[in-house]
Every structure is written in C-alpha cells, then in structure tokens.
Amino acid sequence: MALDRWIALVLLGVCLTYGYAAWFTMDSSLPPFMQRNPIWPSTFPKVLSILGIITTTIILLGFEKSEVKEADIDYRRLGEYHLDQALMLLALMVIYALCLRPVGFLISTSAFLILGSFILGERKWHIMLPVAFIATGAVWYLVQEVLGIYMRPLPGIFGG
Amino acid sequence: MLEGLLIGLQTAFSIQNLLMVIAGCLIGTFIGMLPGLGPMSIIAIMIPVAISMGDPSAALILLAGVYYGAIFGGSTSSILLNAPGVAGTVASSFDGYPMARQGKAGKALTIAAIASFAGGTLGAVLLMVFAPALSSVALLFHSAEYFALMVVGLSAIAAFAGSGQVAKAVIMTVLGLIMATVGEGALFNLPRFTMGIMDLQSGFGFITLAMAMFALPEALFLVLKPKDLKGDDGEIKDLRITKAEAKAIAPVVGRQSVQGFFIGVLPGAGATIASFLGYAVERNIAPKEEQEEFGKGSIKGLAAPETANNAACTGSFVPLLTLGIPGSGTTAILLGALIALNVTPGPRLMLDEPQIFWAVIMSMFIGNLVLLILNLPLIPYIAKVLSVPRNYLIPFILFFTLMGAYIGQNNATELLILVGFGVCATALKFADYPLAPLLIGFILGGMMEDNFARSMQLYDGIAFIWERPMTLGLLVIAALLVLLPSYRARRARARAAGIADGD
Numbered sequence: 001m002a003l004d005r006w007i008a009l010v011l012l013g014v015c016l017t018y019g020y021a022a023w024f025t026m027d028s029s030l031p032p033f034m035q036r037n038p039i040w041p042s043t044f045p046k047v048l049s050i051l052g053i054i055t056t057t058i059i060l061l062g063f064e065k066s067e068v069k070e071a072d073i074d075y076r077r078l079g080e081y082h083l084d085q086a087l088m089l090l091a092l093m094v095i096y097a098l099c100l101r102p103v104g105f106l107i108s109t110s111a112f113l114i115l116g117s118f119i120l121g122e123r124k125w126h127i128m129l130p131v132a133f134i135a136t137g138a139v140w141y142l143v144q145e146v147l148g149i150y151m152r153p154l155p156g157i158f159g160g
Numbered sequence: 161m162l163e164g165l166l167i168g169l170q171t172a173f174s175i176q177n178l179l180m181v182i183a184g185c186l187i188g189t190f191i192g193m194l195p196g197l198g199p200m201s202i203i204a205i206m207i208p209v210a211i212s213m214g215d216p217s218a219a220l221i222l223l224a225g226v227y228y229g230a231i232f233g234g235s236t237s238s239i240l241l242n243a244p245g246v247a248g249t250v251a252s253s254f255d256g257y258p259m260a261r262q263g264k265a266g267k268a269l270t271i272a273a274i275a276s277f278a279g280g281t282l283g284a285v286l287l288m289v290f291a292p293a294l295s296s297v298a299l300l301f302h303s304a305e306y307f308a309l310m311v312v313g314l315s316a317i318a319a320f321a322g323s324g325q326v327a328k329a330v331i332m333t334v335l336g337l338i339m340a341t342v343g344e345g346a347l348f349n350l351p352r353f354t355m356g357i358m359d360l361q362s363g364f365g366f367i368t369l370a371m372a373m374f375a376l377p378e379a380l381f382l383v384l385k386p387k388d389l390k391g392d393d394g395e396i397k398d399l400r401i402t403k404a405e406a407k408a409i410a411p412v413v414g415r416q417s418v419q420g421f422f423i424g425v426l427p428g429a430g431a432t433i434a435s436f437l438g439y440a441v442e443r444n445i446a447p448k449e450e451q452e453e454f455g456k457g458s459i460k461g462l463a464a465p466e467t468a469n470n471a472a473c474t475g476s477f478v479p480l481l482t483l484g485i486p487g488s489g490t491t492a493i494l495l496g497a498l499i500a501l502n503v504t505p506g507p508r509l510m511l512d513e514p515q516i517f518w519a520v521i522m523s524m525f526i527g528n529l530v531l532l533i534l535n536l537p538l539i540p541y542i543a544k545v546l547s548v549p550r551n552y553l554i555p556f557i558l559f560f561t562l563m564g565a566y567i568g569q570n571n572a573t574e575l576l577i578l579v580g581f582g583v584c585a586t587a588l589k590f591a592d593y594p595l596a597p598l599l600i601g602f603i604l605g606g607m608m609e610d611n612f613a614r615s616m617q618l619y620d621g622i623a624f625i626w627e628r629p630m631t632l633g634l635l636v637i638a639a640l641l642v643l644l645p646s647y648r649a650r651r652a653r654a655r656a657a658g659i660a661d662g663d
Binding site for chain 2 (some may be wrong): 002003004006007008011014015018019021026039040041042043044045048049051052055056058059063070075078081082083085086089090095096097098100101109112114115116120121122131135139142143147148150
C-alpha cells in the first residue's frame with residue numbers, strides 16, 4: 001500500500017475518533033438552555049466528521065485514479081538522503097523548546113544556532129560562534145527591549 | 161473633493177511628515193519580516209510613539225507607513241522562506257516561493273512590491289471616491305452573507321485539486337476545519353476537543369500551524385536533499401520584469417484591486433479572504449495553459465493575492481473612517497490610536513475635520529509610493545538572504561519559525577506542537593497531499609462556524625440560505641468556482657478524445 005493510502009487510513013482513524021467525540025460525548029453535557037438552540041457546539045463537528053470519513057474512504061479504496069508524479073523526494077528511498085541530519089535537527093528543536101524557559105533565551109538560542117550549523121556539517125568555529133552570539137543578542141534586544149515582549153534571558157537561578 | 165485633496169497634500173508634504181513616512185516604512189518592513197509580528201502587533205508597538213507626537217496627521221502618516229511596510233515585509237518572508245507570518249500573505253507563498261526556488265527571488269519581490277503598490281494606490285482612489293456610499297453597503301452584510309463569503313473563500317482549494325487530487329484537497333480542507341474546532345468557540349464558550357489539555361484551550365495558534373505546514377517541511381526538505389536556493393548559476397538574476405510580464409499582470413492587478421477593495425470594505429472579511437479569493441478567481445479565469453503554471457511560480461498567481469491583500473487593507477479603512485467601525489484587528493488598533501489623539505472617526509469626521517480625513521488618504525498614497533521607492537533598490541539585498549550559506553541559513557529559518565510561534569503565545573508547548581505538526585506535514589508532503597488547503601480551512605473555519613451559528617440562531621434554522629438572495633448568490637458563485645475547473649477539464653478531455661463540441 002502506498003504512503004498516501006496509509007496516511008488516509010490514519011486520517012480515517014482521526015476522523016472516526018473525532019466523530020465519536022462529536023456524536024456521542026458532547027451533547028449530554030449541554031445545558032438545557034443551549035439545547036433549545038438550533039445549532040449545538042457539536043453540529044459543525046458532526047458534519048465535518050462525516051465529510052472526513054467519506055473522503056478518506058475514497059482515497060483509501062482508490063476510487064480516484066491519480067497519475068503517479070515524479071516526487072521531489074522519494075520516501076521509499078529515504079535512507080539515501082540526509083535523514084540523520086533532519087532527525088537530529090528535529091531533536092534539537094524539541095530540546096530547544098524544552099530548554100527555552102528553564103535555561104533562558106540567550107544560552108539556549110546561541111546553543112541552538114551553533115549546534116544547528118554543526119549538525120549540518122559546519123566546522124568553521126571562528127564564524128559560527130560570532131554569528132550565533134550576535135544574532136541571539138540582536139533578536140533578544142529587538143524583542144525584549146524594543147518591542148517589550150518578555151523573554152527570560154538567563155537561567156532562572158540567576159534571577160533572569 | 162479637489163479642495164480636500166489639496167488640504168491633504170499640504171499636510172502630508174512637510175519635511176517632518178515625509179521623514180515620518182520614510183521611518184514608518186523602514187520600521188514596518190524590517191520588523192514585518194520576522195514571522196510572528198504582523199502589522200497588528202507592529203502598529204500596536206508603534207502607538208506610544210505616534211501618540212506622543214501629538215499631531216494627529218503626523219501620527220497617522222507614521223502609522224500608515226508602518227502598516228504598509230509591515231504588509232510588504234510579511235510578503236518577503238513568505239516569498240523567500242515560505243514562512244508566512246500573517247494570514248493575509250499565505251496565498252503569496254503559493255507562487256512566490258516556487259519563483260524564489262527557481263532563482264527568480266528578485267523578480268518575485270519586485271512583482272510583490274509593484275502589485276502591493278498598485279493595489280494600495282488603486283484602493284486609495286476607490287476609497288476616496290466611494291467611501292461615503294460604501295458605508296451603507298458594508299452594513300447590508302449579515303452573518304449569513306459572511307458565512308457564504310467564507311464558503312467562497314474555501315473554494316480556493318479547487319486551485320489545488322490537480323488531476324486525481326480532488327479527494328486529497330478536500331480531506332486536507334476538512335482536516336483544517338476540524339483543527340479550527342479545537343478549543344473554545346466564541347459562540348459557545350465550551351472547550352471542545354481539548355482532551356483536557358489546558359494548552360489547547362485557546363485552540364491551535366495560526367502562526368504555529370502556518371510555520372508547521374509551510375516553513376518547517378520546506379526546511380526539512382532542504383536538509384534531506386541539499387539544493388542551492390539560488391538560481392542554477394548561483395546568481396540572483398531577473399530582477400526586472402519584462403514588458404510581456406507587465407502586460408500579463410496588468411489586468412490581474414486591475415481586477416484584484418477592485419475585488420480586493422470591496423471585500424476589504426466588509427468588516428471582518430479582510431485581507432485574508434481577499435487574497436485567497438483573488439488567487440482562486442484569477443486561476444479560474446486564466447487560460448488553460450497558464451492555469452497549469454499556478455502553484456509552480458506563476459507571476460499572475462503572485463500578483464493576484466498581493467494586489468488583493470493591499471487593496472483590502474485599504475478597503476478596511478472605509479468602515480473605520482465613515483462609520484467608526486473597525487473591520488479588522490489592525491483598524492481596531494488604529495481606532496484606539498485615533499481616539500487617543502482626540503479624533504473620533506464616524507460620519508462626522510469628513511465634515512468636522514476634513515484635514516484629518518484627507519491626510520489619512522494622502523498618507524496612504526505617500527506610504528505606498530515611498531515604500532515602492534525605498535524597496536525597489538533594497539530588493540537585491542533582501543534577496544541576498546538566500547545566498548547565505550545553507551549551513552547557516554537553515555538553523556536560522558528553523559529558529560525564526562520557532563520564534564514566530566513563541567512570540568505570539570509566549571508558550572513553550574506551542575513549540576512542541578509546531579515540531580509535531582511539522583513532522584506530520586512533512587509526511588503529508590511526501591505522499592503528495594496539498595498542504596495549503598489545510599491552512600485555508602483552518603483560517604476560515606473558525607469564522608465560518610461562528611457566522612453560520614449566528615445566522616442559524618437569527619433564522620432559527622437553515623432557512624437563511626434561500627431567504628437571503630445575496631447568500632444564495634454567493635453560495636452559487638462558490639459552487640461555480642469549484643465545479644468550473646473540473647467541467648473545463650472534462651470538456652478538454654472530451655475534445656482530446658475527438659468528440660466535437662455540441663454548439
């Protein structure tokens with residue numbers, strides 16, 4: 001089975017779960033005055049779930065013949081591309097998201113930018129380090145000082 | 161009117177005010193390039209500066225410069241990096257980014273600048289002529305018509321349904337609509353589908369989703385399959401648009417200025433719908449061979465949303481200036497600024513303080529003109545962003561996507577959602593699912609449901625569809641927009657098979 005049909009299967013599951021939630025779990029908790037409304041919070045989701053189930057079934061059963069196109073990246077040969085780099089960058093983004101608050105903006109962002117280019121194969125430290133530090137400082141100054149959006153600059157223990 | 165124009169010109173053409181507009185344009189352009197900071201937030205940030213100047217005309221001129229600069233800056237990031245920071249520029253990335261990938265970044269930015277200029281200027285002309293008359297039309301639109309208008313906007317998905325792709329485009333739209341129902345609806349005040357997670361209470365953030373659908377998969381693709389962002393020969397070429405191209409986009413710009421302006425006049429509809437609709441309409445009326453180009457770097461496909469977007473922004477001033485009703489978030493903030501400057505917009509504004517009314521209109525012209533003059537020479541340098549070495553560019557793209565999602569909500573969970581959806585979107589991209597319909601569905605879904613629910617309550621059922629002729633008309637147009645391409649394709653196929661047209 002091709003990837004697009006696997007995805008359709010997953011989406012069918014999503015639509016079924018969503019439909020279950022819309023059809024069977026939402027209406028009972030509705031206050032009486034709302035039940036007199038012509039439209040309920042669950043009305044729109046109910047329609048959507050049915051639409052979703054119909055369309056995913058069409059894709060899943062292959063009713064619609066689509067021509068096979070030359071894709072930009074062939075997912076069947078994913079290993080031939082730089083998959084390791086992509087996965088490491090994704091992991092880095094997750095770590096960044098988790099560290100942003102506790103470690104502070106300045107340290108985590110500099111580390112993110114340096115490690116990001118390191119993962120991509122950059123080894124010129126004399127360029128990487130200044131670029132990362134200057135960019136981090138500039139963005140922080142712009143967002144925090146000029147625009148006045150609070151971002152904790154340093155780890156919490158330093159009172160940042 | 162001539163007298164008014166002269167008053168406006170007199171106010172706007174002082175050295176101080178010209179410096180204001182230049183400063184505003186520059187600030188707007190540069191901050192607008194950061195995804196996550198749209199015109200609304202930049203204007204909000206600039207308000208203290210504007211108010212402290214004390215002179216309402218100068219303040220408005222500064223804010224108009226910031227406004228137009230921010231819109232142009234937003235288009236820049238969606239064209240160069242496929243990272244639309246504002247809903248109104250999503251449609252610009254459909255064709256702008258493919259152009260940048262083909263090494264025509266400079267040309268794409270030039271087209272965007274010129275189309276924005278034309279849209280804004282023509283919009284201002286229309287505003288000058290029609291503002292008083294239009295204010296009553298804007299009030300004719302009820303929630304039923306808004307609902308129908310959203311449906312027309314959704315018909316833009318037809319543009320993504322290539323051969324054998326209809327079901328995929330539809331399911332992506334439905335998925336977008338489903339995601340829009342997560343969180344607390346304005347009409348019900350009940351959390352829905354949050355699975356008890358507090359962070360989902362307010363729904364998914366628009367920027368988070370836009371970054372996850374567009375910017376992140378693109379960046380991952382660039383990592384997976386290294387490819388130079390510059391043109392084949394590494395040069396950023398084709399800065400100028402040729403005469404033939406100018407001729408091709410001129411009618412598009414003309415049509416979309418008018419259409420965008422009138423959509424912008426309706427409170428609440430605004431630049432987003434105008435840009436999607438502009439894209440859909442232009443694609444539908446383009447000749448067959450040009451239709452194939454849409455989504456792959458068509459200059460028409462870029463000019464249409466850019467023009468409509470700016471014209472709509474200008475149009476949204478109609479209800480603000482004539483009725484005192486802000487039709488969009490940005491004009492609501494401007495209303496606040498006006499009131500702080502002791503100017504009350506409304507029907508009396510034109511009579512009581514004509515110099516302010518005309519100064520606003522003149523500042524739109526000047527803002528647009530200065531923006532064009534400032535940006536055309538800057539474009540080669542802005543486009544140089546793409547010649548930053550890949551090892552540095554990609555971490556920065558990722559960082560700006562994360563920052564955009566973070567600044568908006570100040571919530572680190574948003575970043576995890578961003579990465580999660582980004583991975584899903586990449587998988588969808590592998591399987592050739594179009595991602596734009598999902599975002600269109602998500603943006604329009606919330607508004608659509610609210611308006612639908614409101615009209616259901618007003619009419620106590622779905623009778624409004626046939627009782628209100630305008631609603632019915634708009635829905636028919638939506639159906640035509642969806643059905644026409646497939647009808648054309650079928651007829652083309654029949655003709656190819658040798659069956660003559662029955663005429």
